[in-house]
Amino acid sequence: MKNYLLYKIYGTKKSLSTAKSQAFELTSADTTYLLPTAELTGREILVIYNSSDVTIYWGGSDVTTSNGVPIASSKYMVIPAVNNIYVICGSAGKSIRIGELK
Numbered sequence: 001m002k003n004y005l006l007y008k009i010y011g012t013k014k015s016l017s018t019a020k021s022q023a024f025e026l027t028s029a030d031t032t033y034l035l036p037t038a039e040l041t042g043r044e045i046l047v048i049y050n051s052s053d054v055t056i057y058w059g060g061s062d063v064t065t066s067n068g069v070p071i072a073s074s075k076y077m078v079i080p081a082v083n084n085i086y087v088i089c090g091s092a093g094k095s096i097r098i099g100e101l102k
Contacts, residue, residue, distance in 0.1 A: 016044060016045070016101045016102060017102065018040065018101065018102045019099065019100070019101050020040045020099070020100045020101075021097065021098065021099050021100075022036050022097070022098045023095060023096075023097055023098075024036065024095065024096050024097070024098055025093070025094070025095055026052075026056065026087065026088075026089045026091075026092070026093070026094045026095070026096065027092060027093060028092050029089065029090055029091050029092040030064075030065065030088065030089075030090060031088065032061065032063055032086045032087070032088050033086060033087050033088070034061075034084065034085070034086055035048065035058075035085050035086065035087055035098055036098050036100070039083060039100070040100040040101075040102055041102075042102045043081065043082075043083070043100045043101070043102050044080065044081050044101055044102045045078060045079070045080055045081070045099075045100070045101040045102075046078075046079045046080075046082060046085060046098070046099070046100055047076055047077070047078050047079075047098065047099035047100075047101075048071060048076060048077045048079070048085075048087065048096060048097075048098060049075075049076040049096060049097040049098075049099070050071045050072065050073055050074065050075055050076065050096055051074070051095050051096055051097050052073060052089070052091075052094035052095050052096065053073050053094075054073060054089060054090065054091050054094060055070045055071065055072050055073065055089075055090075056070070056071050056087050056088070056089045056094065056096060057069060057070050057071070057087065057088050057089070058071060058077060058079075058085055058086065058087045059085075059086060060084065060085075060086060061084065061086055063086045063087070063088050064088060065088055065089070065090045068087075068088055
């Protein structure tokens with residue numbers, strides 16, 4: 001599965017040497033949060049797993065629950081080589097997991 005995912009993202013097989021994971025709490029409703037607050041330098045892939053029981057939304061710094069890309073409960077999103085990704089949720093006290101690879 002790992003090689004298939006990398007092939008789909010890069011069009012070729014590529015070795016990634018560093019991984020970083022973090023639990024992240026969305027403490028306030030309708031507040032944007034930068035993921036993560038300290039990005040892995042040289043990050044190539046960001047994975048956001050929604051471990052909460054409600055939908056969260058990702059996008060740029062202007063993300064809202066109306067314009068963001070939804071990630072349903074217990075689902076994940078893989079985003080290649082990007083910085084300044086934000087999430088928002090309509091409920092307080094929800095958790096997500098973040099994985100970074102380079």
